[in-house]
Amino acid sequence: MTTSTASIRASKRDLVTEVPGPRSRTMMERRGATVARGVGCAVPAFIEAAGPGLLHDVDGNTLIDLGSGLGVTSVGNPAPEVVAAVHEQVASLTHTCFLATPYEGYVAVCEELARLTPGDHPKRSVLLSTGAEAVENAVKIARAATGRTAIVALDHAYHGRTNLALALTAKNAPYKQNFGPFVPDIHRIPTSYPYRDPKGMTGREAAARAVEALERQVGAENVAAVVVEPIQGEGGMIVPAAGFLTELTDWCGRNGVLLVADEIQSGFCRTGAWFASNHEGVVPDLVITAKALAGGLPLSGVTGRAEFMDAVQPGGFGGTFGGNPVACAAALAAIRTMRERDLPAKARRIGEILTARLTAIAAVHPEVGEVRGRGAMMGAEIVHPDTGLPDAESADRLARACQEAGVVLLTVGTYGNVLRFLPSLVMPEDLLGDALDVLEDCCARLFG
Numbered sequence: 001m002t003t004s005t006a007s008i009r010a011s012k013r014d015l016v017t018e019v020p021g022p023r024s025r026t027m028m029e030r031r032g033a034t035v036a037r038g039v040g041c042a043v044p045a046f047i048e049a050a051g052p053g054l055l056h057d058v059d060g061n062t063l064i065d066l067g068s069g070l071g072v073t074s075v076g077n078p079a080p081e082v083v084a085a086v087h088e089q090v091a092s093l094t095h096t097c098f099l100a101t102p103y104e105g106y107v108a109v110c111e112e113l114a115r116l117t118p119g120d121h122p123k124r125s126v127l128l129s130t131g132a133e134a135v136e137n138a139v140k141i142a143r144a145a146t147g148r149t150a151i152v153a154l155d156h157a158y159h160g161r162t163n164l165a166l167a168l169t170a171k172n173a174p175y176k177q178n179f180g181p182f183v184p185d186i187h188r189i190p191t192s193y194p195y196r197d198p199k200g201m202t203g204r205e206a207a208a209r210a211v212e213a214l215e216r217q218v219g220a221e222n223v224a225a226v227v228v229e230p231i232q233g234e235g236g237m238i239v240p241a242a243g244f245l246t247e248l249t250d251w252c253g254r255n256g257v258l259l260v261a262d263e264i265q266s267g268f269c270r271t272g273a274w275f276a277s278n279h280e281g282v283v284p285d286l287v288i289t290a291k292a293l294a295g296g297l298p299l300s301g302v303t304g305r306a307e308f309m310d311a312v313q314p315g316g317f318g319g320t321f322g323g324n325p326v327a328c329a330a331a332l333a334a335i336r337t338m339r340e341r342d343l344p345a346k347a348r349r350i351g352e353i354l355t356a357r358l359t360a361i362a363a364v365h366p367e368v369g370e371v372r373g374r375g376a377m378m379g380a381e382i383v384h385p386d387t388g389l390p391d392a393e394s395a396d397r398l399a400r401a402c403q404e405a406g407v408v409l410l411t412v413g414t415y416g417n418v419l420r421f422l423p424s425l426v427m428p429e430d431l432l433g434d435a436l437d438v439l440e441d442c443c444a445r446l447f448g
């Protein structure tokens with residue numbers, strides 16, 4: 001571990017070497033010699049510490065972080081409340097396995113999930129470790145609760161990298177390539193992608209298109225669940241047209257199909273509400289959470305209507321680490337922080353700043369085809385201005401230019417052409433402004 005730079009860490013963007021610097025490059029060589037090449041790397045700067053909205057690398061550079069570890073460190077990195085809770089918990093009880101002998105933290109997290117997720121019906125939860133694992137369990141619950149087997153996912157969906165989750169994930173390369181066959185009875189239907197749908201298509205029309213495909217290809221009576229991301233993250237920060245989710249939810253209700261909301265990325269204040277489902281008043285049957293839930297520690301959950309959750313027989317859920325006490329303590333501290341600091345409001349404020357600045361950039365550069373998102377979950381789609389076709393190469397060059405200037409900006413999307421903005425919800429506004437200045441400069445340089 002390097003501590004040489006610890007005493008002089010900057011509280012703003014600060015470059016003392018190029019990015020990546022020499023120490024990062026040496027570590028990248030070590031990485032290449034020992035870490036499997038299938039593990040990706042967006043920014044080759046090794047990080048040794050973080051601060052509010054900042055990442056400090058091993059060369060003494062301070063970068064502004066617009067990615068939050070893929071939407072995880074919403075409450076800060078490190079968040080003092082989470083650090084204190086973790087220290088206390090790890091020192092008193094590190095692990096028992098909740099299936100062997102229970103502890104209060106697990107129950108307390110389930111109580112919070114019942115309170116916070118949409119709807120005031122009786123709920124139950126199961127805790128797990130990763131998002132993909134929670135997705136897998138949601139499918140088990142839906143099948144057990146309905147006695148049906150078909151699971152329906154949307155175009156542009158991302159639900160994780162385990163085999164079943166990959167079957168639900170839409171994009172082939174790099175996620176699925178070479179890894180099939182995937183579990184059967186998973187079906188894909190069109191979603192609502194306003195920027196690329198026929199002009200003027202409403203949410204209601206997009207839902208009708210989706211339902212038509214579902215009924216024709218699968219048959220309503222065979223479907224256990226429709227799994228949706230209320231705002232699609234990896235697919236390209238896609239906000240469905242108003243009414244799409246409510247229509248789909250109503251259809252599920254009428255047909256005995258569970259509406260499963262994957263709120264792994266969009267949940268826990270990210271979009272300016274506790275859950276993205278809240279924006280449209282959607283009450284899912286099951287809600288899947290992970291990422292920001294535990295302030296940086298691995299924890300996930302499935303929360304749902306008691307009668308569906310309890311269709312799973314005793315012993316039907318489990319896992320050695322699911323709901324680990326340290327992760328639960330972190331989650332309780334993270335949730336407390338979200339409440340006390342009103343992080344939904346902070347996310348809305350970040351959304352206003354991002355929307356204003358990105359829209360102004362788009363007005364000058366037609367290469368920025370659309371700015372979209374909610375709260376601190378935003379995207380800017382980079383296109384060939386003449387045709388509107390996706391331009392992944394320019395998106396990539398833009399992201400790289402920002403990274404070299406000290407801003408961790410990542411790309412995302414089915415077509416790889418969307419700039420993704422997922423800052424921490426405690427990101428200081430001056431840092432956010434500086435990062436957007438950098439982006440504006442890079443756009444001017446690249447697009448003229």
Ligand code: PLZ
Nearest residue numbers: 070130131132158159160233262264265
């Ligand atoms: N569902 C909506 O966003 C994780 C993936 C990073 P895990 N997204 C980041 C990558 O390339 O592996 C995600 C998500 C949604 C499920 C998941 C999966 O969550 O915790 O990564 O398993």
